[in-house]
Amino acid sequence: MLRQALARDQIRLYMAQSALLSVLAVVIAADRNLPDLYVLAALSAGLKVVAVPLVLRRLLGRAVPDEEEPAGVAGSQTLSPASAVLAGIVLAAYGFFCAGALGIHGPAAPATALAIAAAMVLVAFGLMIVRRDVASQAIGFLALENAISLAALVVAAGLPLILETAFLFDLLVAIVVFGMLIRAHHTKAESLSTADLTRLQG
């Protein structure tokens, strides 16, 4: 995700991540006999694999005409692809081993899953930091949310359904607001870049 130059590929990666997460939820549900989790997996699959990418694509489609797409978010990288990959690996490794050292074992999944979640959190923050366009930053936020869902699956599989649903609903609202602000930003600045958002300082 850190490396991908095209917004479409980023969205595709986000879809894959979300799909994996839903599969994991189904596996845990079957393993530990938690019927609630099936519903949750279905909801999150519907929302994150279908609805959110659709909304994001439509927003980007309106913002950047197709023929210009390669230039869409490509110019927003502050790191070269190689450094981005390296930074991603370092962040992920750091998160992975730190979380491994905590010794928190969930009942549902191995402790490695939590370590992966920690790595995902750090990479998502990395994405938000190194990219200079609103779309990548929004996807970074969504990936962060995915990471936390994973952590929640690992250590809190039994969380009541109503709370999970509320989280998902909240995510939906957040997407709508992100979308509105992306559009507002695009009409104002004529680009998706945040490089010119420097007026407010001090």
Place this chain on the structure above:
Amino acid sequence: MLPPRAARVAAAVTVAAGVACFGLVLALVPAAAHHDLSYLSYLRVDALSAIFLLATSFLYAAVAIYAVGYLKRHEELYARRFYAGLNLFAWAMLAAPLMSSLALLWIAVEVTTIISALLVAIEDTDGAAEAAWKYVLIASAGLSLALLGTVFAYYAGSQVLGEHYNLAIGPLIGAGAHLPHTPVRLAFLLALLGYGTKVGLFPVHTWLPDAHSEAPTPVSALLSGSLLAVSFYAILRFYQFTAAALGSTFPRDALLAFGLASLLLAALYVFGQRDLKRLLAYSSVEHMGILAIGVSFGAPVALAGVMLHVLAHAAAKGNAFMGAGVFTVKYGTKEIPTMRGGLDLLPWSGPLFLLAIFALSAMPPSGIFRSEFQIVYGGLAAGHNVAAAVLVVLVTVAFFGLTTASTQILFTPAPRSLSAAAAGPSDRGEPSAWMVVPVVAGIAALFILGLHPPGELTDLISRAVTQLGAVR
């Protein structure tokens, strides 16, 4: 010119809702001062939440009245959107302290972020779009960390209370001593950083001055006086069960570090600030730092000071923003150097703004003087001599910054019009009486808090202190 019918109805409904909410919370106070109330297993009010409810609903009522005057110059569509957002924002903030579980609390705080980001963007200027984007991204990312903290809190709770634990706050505090240490420690730090983003603690305060200065003034007042406090309430909930599990040293040290850093940063930025609303925004960072330090002192008298400070800060900061709003409407700018001769031009708002700034900088007899005095006294009593001394010095620095700016605005005579058109307004008078009344009410509230807090309120505060300090 009278506003169109729909906007007038919206204004009337908003004012009624604001005043009604304040009335209802006032009616809750005597009950909450003596026992915890809970309904439907989702709603729960104890003394601690009642204090934050009181601060929020007071400001909601004041801002609802103020907005009537503020919106006179805006078209109907803007007014309708504004009222819808304002009410939803205030209700979300009122919902947060009512929630019985950490998860619902998180959802309520996240909803406040979303709605207030839209309200920040409502001005439809470049600055507003930038501020709203920064705000929604930074605050949402911060709240994601708070959610992670909540997940760890669930993990800790489920180790003791079983799989079907629903993150309710009461049982978690009750289970305190049996909670596993590492997850609790993680949960507290993540929540402190996450909710701290919304409180405006250094170094995650960066969205705050932007959002506060670009939002419409009534929204700035709510953001500053209520929203920051509501987020601080969330931290206090985490503090409660963390102190129960680990003893109070660890959470207090963390709060002390964040509090001192925020206070230092804010005191320095208040100096030489050119934008009136940014000045007040940094003053909010300062006061949130004071709250964090006050909790870290841990002495009962300091905690009582913190509770009083939440109330007094809501009134004083609301007043200062509402006063600043009158100035920005009158002069058509937020730049301090272009505002001059305020006392001559604004016969009511000028002196009231001066009083609000003095109250904010803890001059007696305002409520903030009393609360900060208690915090410092508590700090000295608990042996935190250095921290208390630093607190006093930095508050004094901020006092100089605030008063310098406001005396420039109020007492420097308006330049004798070289070019009458460019020199700004020359007619004496208030933009609207609606924008004066709530400020008068705020000053009255501050004096009451400072001189003689009502008995019911004192009971409420001392019960909240027992709840916070019950675990050593």
